[in-house]
Amino acid sequence: MTNSGKFIVVEGLEGAGKSTVIAAIQRELEEQGHKLKLTREPGGTPMAEAIRECVKHNWENEFVTEQTELLLMYAARSQLVENTIKPALAEGTWVLGDRHDWSSLAYQGGGRQVNRDHLNAIRELTLNGFSPDLTIYLDIDPKVGLVRAASRGELDRIEQSGLAFFERARETYLSLVKRTDSAVLIHAEQSIDKVREDVLIALRKFLGVTQ
Ligand code: T5A
Numbered sequence: 001m002t003n004s005g006k007f008i009v010v011e012g013l014e015g016a017g018k019s020t021v022i023a024a025i026q027r028e029l030e031e032q033g034h035k036l037k038l039t040r041e042p043g044g045t046p047m048a049e050a051i052r053e054c055v056k057h058n059w060e061n062e063f064v065t066e067q068t069e070l071l072l073m074y075a076a077r078s079q080l081v082e083n084t085i086k087p088a089l090a091e092g093t094w095v096l097g098d099r100h101d102w103s104s105l106a107y108q109g110g111g112r113q114v115n116r117d118h119l120n121a122i123r124e125l126t127l128n129g130f131s132p133d134l135t136i137y138l139d140i141d142p143k144v145g146l147v148r149a150a151s152r153g154e155l156d157r158i159e160q161s162g163l164a165f166f167e168r169a170r171e172t173y174l175s176l177v178k179r180t181d182s183a184v185l186i187h188a189e190q191s192i193d194k195v196r197e198d199v200l201i202a203l204r205k206f207l208g209v210t211q
Contacts, residue, residue: 005034005094007085007131008203011102011173012138013166014159015148016188018098021138021199025096028203037088040098042076045083051076056156064157066112070119073104074126081130100132102176107158110172111165134206136199137177138188142166145188 008025010018022038029036043052055064055072077100085095101123108114142163149159177183184202188195204210 005089005092006133007089007095007097008134008136008206009097009100009102009132010136010138011099011106012188013106013140013142013145013170013173015145016138016140017148017192017195018138020192021136021186021196022096022098024196024200025136025203028200029094029096032207032209034094035092037084037093037095038098039080039084039095041080041100041103042073044076044080048076048079051079056158058157058160066108066114069112069158070104070108070114070122073108074122077101077104078126081127086130097132100135101127102135102137102173105176106169106172107165111161111169113168131182133182134203135177135180135183136202137173137183137185138195139170139174139177139185140188142170 008029010022010025012018026036026038041048042055043049051072055069055076085097088095104123105119109116109119146155146159146163146166149155174185177185186195186198186202190198
């Protein structure tokens with residue numbers, strides 16, 4: 001499709017600075033004249049937002065199984081991809097995502113250590129090969145990211161998963177970025193200004209815009 005939009009995703013652990021850089025990417029894309037739709041995962045449609053509440057909630061006396069968590073993430077993703085992302089791209093709107101499929105590979109695959117064959121089967125069912133045109137991965141030591149996240153208030157259910165969980169998630173992200181040509185790694189422990197600058201350099205390279 002010649003006039004289709006591009007799908008750009010920002011990934012990274014809690015506190016990596018995704019929201020912060022998304023605002024900068026949004027400004028840049030709009031300045032370049034692109035019509036833009038922002039999404040977040042889990043979430044982004046009314047039903048997917050309800051799933052988000054459910055999956056982040058701290059269910060006091062009920063253990064949330066890793067299968068439930070995985071299925072809810074992909075249920076929300078299916079709603080978002082089919083109702084919002086694909087229609088937007090088809091009409092030429094660009095989509096800028098706060099998290100997407102790599103979050104499930106990192107958190108449920110790496111963090112929770114869900115069986116890889118099961119995970120791949122659910123991905124295939126949900127996405128059937130659909131993937132971003134550009135992934136910007138903000139790399140941060142989870143010890144630093146969790147301190148940033150905690151400074152905003154109480155940690156949610158997933159954020160309380162412990163350091164080893166987030167270290168496994170980071171390892172998964174690092175291995176994904178290493179083997180994906182359409183992904184870039186940005187060092188997210190630098191100052192906010194430097195992170196933003198590095199992200200914009202990567203974005204302009206993707207856009208083919210001279211600095
Ligand atoms: N999840 C999600 C899964 O388990 N599987 C999945 O498939 C999906 C899609 C989503 C949760 O769900 C999990 C992952 C998450 O646990 P969320 O609220 O969207 O929940 O969580 P996050 O995306 O992690 O949101 P955060 O707000 O924690 O992270 P951000 O957006 O990366 O961080 P940001 O920009 O809000 O910054 C956090 C704080 O750090 C400061 C900011 O000012 C802010 O106060 N900061 C910096 N400070 C110093 N230096 C820098 N360079 C800084 N950058 C930001």
